[in-house]
Amino acid sequence: MTDEVKQSSTEDKIRDFAVRVEKLRQMGGAKAVARQRDGGKLTARERLDVLFDPxxxxxAQLFVKHHATLFGMEKKE
Structure with missing residues (x-):
């Protein structure tokens, strides 16, 4: 029975991790990406694709968060 609990807990953690990664890869969502493109800009990931060979x-460090507080940055993730 303990193995079942550990298995379920591990599966839940893996699922949670995958959800968090996907959310971060969306770069703020479709609305934020559209705002970048409407301004004639590439997203950060698109700029990286241009700079580096495929x-x-x-x-690295996908989950790092900024600690900036000036210019209203404390309200942004």
Whole structure:
């Protein structure tokens, strides 16, 4: 019975991790991406695709958050 609880708990953690990664990869959602493009800008990931050869960029620290507080940045994730 303990193994079932551990298995379920581990599966839940893996699922939660996958959901969090997907949310971060959406770069603020469709509305934020559209706002970038409407301003004639590429998203950060699109700029990386332009700068690096395919398959050579390895993203690290996906879950890092900023600590900026000036200019209203404390309200942004």
């Amino acid at each position: 398959g050579t960029f390895q993203e």
